[in-house]
Amino acid sequence: xxxxxxxxxxxxxxxxxxxxxxxxxxxxxxxxxxxxxxxxxxxxxxxxxxxxxxxxxxxxxxxxxxxxxxxxxxxxxxxxxxxxxxxxxxxxxxxxxxxxxxxxxxxxxxxxxxxxxxxxxxxxxxxxxxxxxxxxxxxxxxxxxxxxxxxxxxxxxxxxxxxxxxxxxxxxxxxxxxxxxxxxxxxxxxxxxxxxxxxxxxxxxxxxxxxxxxxxxxxxxxxxxxxxxxxxxxxxxxxxxxxxxxxxxxxxxxxxxxxxxxxxxxxxxxxxxxxxxxxxxx
Numbered sequence: 001x002x003x004x005x006x007x008x009x010x011x012x013x014x015x016x017x018x019x020x021x022x023x024x025x026x027x028x029x030x031x032x033x034x035x036x037x038x039x040x041x042x043x044x045x046x047x048x049x050x051x052x053x054x055x056x057x058x059x060x061x062x063x064x065x066x067x068x069x070x071x072x073x074x075x076x077x078x079x080x081x082x083x084x085x086x087x088x089x090x091x092x093x094x095x096x097x098x099x100x101x102x103x104x105x106x107x108x109x110x111x112x113x114x115x116x117x118x119x120x121x122x123x124x125x126x127x128x129x130x131x132x133x134x135x136x137x138x139x140x141x142x143x144x145x146x147x148x149x150x151x152x153x154x155x156x157x158x159x160x161x162x163x164x165x166x167x168x169x170x171x172x173x174x175x176x177x178x179x180x181x182x183x184x185x186x187x188x189x190x191x192x193x194x195x196x197x198x199x200x201x202x203x204x205x206x207x208x209x210x211x212x213x214x215x216x217x218x219x220x221x222x223x224x225x226x227x228x229x230x231x232x233x234x235x236x237x238x239x240x241x242x243x244x245x246x247x248x249x250x251x252x253x254x255x256x257x258x259x260x261x262x263x264x265x266x267x268x269x270x271x272x273x274x275x276x277x278x279x280x281x282x
Contacts, residue, residue, distance in 0.1 A: 001081070001082045001203075001242040001243065001279065002079070002080075002081050002279065002280040002281070003078075003079070003080050003081075003082065003201075003203055003245060003277055003278070003279060003280065004077070004078070004079055004080075004277070004278050004279075004280050005028075005076075005077070005078045005080065005201055005245065005275065005276070005277050006075065006076070006077050006275070006276045006277075007026055007075070007076045007077075007078075007201075007216070007258070007273075007274075007275050008073070008074070008075050008076075008272075008273070008274045008275075008276075009073075009074040009075075009258070009259055009271070009272070009273050010071070010072070010073050010074075010271070010272045010273075011071070011072040011269055011270070011271050012070065012071055012269060012270045013069075013070045013071070013072075013263075013265060013266065013268070013269045014266050014268035014269065015070070015265060015266045015268075016068035016069060016070050016265060017068065017069065017070070017263040017264060017265030017266070018065075018066060018067060018068045018069075018263065018264050018265060019064070019065075019066060019262075019263055019264040020064065020065040020069070020072060020261060020262075020263040020264075021062070021063070021064045021261055021262055021263070022062070022063055022064075022074075022259060022260065022261030023060050023061070023062050023259075023260050023261065024041070024060065024061040024062075024063075024074065024076075024258065024259055025054075025058050025059070025060055025199070025247065025248040025256050025257065025258055026041065026061070026074075026076040026247065026258055026259075027039055027041075027058075027059035027061065027076075027078075027247065028078050028080050028200070028245055028246065028247050029058075029059075029246045029247065029248070029249075031246070032083075033082065033083045033084075033085050034080060034081070034082050034083070034245065034246055035080070035081045036078060036079070036080050036081075037079050037081065038077075038078065038079035039076070039077070039078050039079075040076070040077045040078075041061060041074075041075070041076050041077075042073070042074075042075040042076075042077075043063055043072075043073065043074055043075075044071070044072070044073040045065055045067070045069050045072075047063045047064065047065050048063065049061050049062070049063050050062045050063070054255075056196075056248070056249050056250050056255065056256075057249070058247075058248040058249060058250070058256065074259060078245075079280070080245050082242040082243070082244070082245060083242055084241045084242045085230065085231060085239075085240060085241070086230075086239050086240075086241065090139060090230075090239075091139050091224045091226075091227035091230060092226070092227065093136075093137035093138075093139065093140065094137055094138045094139070094224055094225050094226060094227070095136060095137055095138075096132070096135070096136060096137060096138060096141060108194040108223055110251055111189070111194040111195055111196045111223070111251060112189055112192055112194055113189065113251075114186065114189060115251045115252055116251070116252045116253075116254045117163065117164065117165045117166060117182050117252050117253065117254065118165075118166055118182050118185045118186050118189065118251070118252050119165050119166045119167045119186065120166070120186050120189060120190045121166075121167050121170070123170060124166060124167075124170055124183070124186050124187060124190060125190045127148065127187065128145070128186075128187040128188075128190045128191050129191070131144045131145055131148050131187065132144075132191060138193060138222070138224050138225065139222070139224050139227075139230065141191070141193065142188065142193065142195075142222040142224075142230075142232055143232065143239075145184055145187045145188060145234075146184060146220075146232045146233070146234045146237060147237055148187070149180050149183050149184050149187070149234035150180070150234050150235070150236070150237035151237075152173060153169075153173045153174065153175065153179070153180060153183070154173060154174045155175075155176065155177075155180075155211050155235065156174040156175060156176075157176050159172070159174050159175060160174070160175040160176065160178070160179050162178070162253055162254075162257070164178075164179060164182075165182075166179075166182050166183050166185075166186040169182065169183055170183060176212070176235075177211065177212040177217055177218045177219070177233075177235040178218050178253050180218075180234040180235040181197055181198075181218045181219055181220050181234060181235070182197070182252060182253070183234070184220045184232070184234045185197060185220060185251075185252065188220070188222055193222055193223070194222065194223035195220055195221065195222045195223070196220070196221050196229070196249050196250065196251065197218060197220065197249070197250050197251060197252045197253060197255065197256065198218065198219050198220065198221050198231060198246055198248070198249055199216065199217070199218050199246075199247050199248045199249075199250075199253075199256045199258065200216075200217060200218075200219075200244060200245045200246045200247040200248070201214075201215075201216065201217055201244070201245045201247070201275060201277055202217045202233070202236075202243055202244050202245070203243040203244075203245070203277045203279065204243070205279065210236055210243075211235045211236050212235055212236070213277075214275055214276070214277055215273075215275045216258060216273070216275060217233075217235075217244075218235075218253070219231055219232065219233040219234070219235065219240060219244070220232050220233075220234060221249070231244065231246075
């Protein structure tokens, strides 16, 4: 699938601000399942852009605006060609009792631990144990956890924020894709299944079938020994496919916020974010 994505973020400040420094994670990932032939980042007021890769391999763009300004525009435009990760089927079942690999002692370790908003109180651990009783393989258990989050939680925008923990969300069971994903991460990690937070977009041609479409979206990838990372979307109770565009990976939302920055000046500001996705011919 060929998709064109425009992600626009605008800030308006009540009075001039200066020293505006920002880190952006808006560049889609290049992989076997996703190619990015075009990416353009536009910043107003114009300034010099610097790029580097963070600890998880995400492309980070950094900029500073020293002079005073009352308006900041960040516009990212991408052309992305996607393939279905599951076109050849699901990974071969790996028993939960299979011996741990050396991967678990190195690069997968950050995705095994509770961190930031991903907390694992006894209530979440008990829920994970109950789900495990019905499954014998890693990916089957991951799908069971996805189904559990989807069926036990309600998609309700505006009742949580970026600082809401899994403990808080689990008590109320109402929130958005970020909360659904954090809860699934907590369930997986409570049973020592490596799982990471994924940010990106999901395209819904009918504009009514997919929660979180045509905006920034979040889902989960779990590590299946011998098969690598596989995506699951607990907000929509489905495996990720060619309609999904991956932008960044991390332990949780705090690692991959699309825009994070600071400035000197009044804290009063207005932020507007819009995402437009369209399918391209060919």
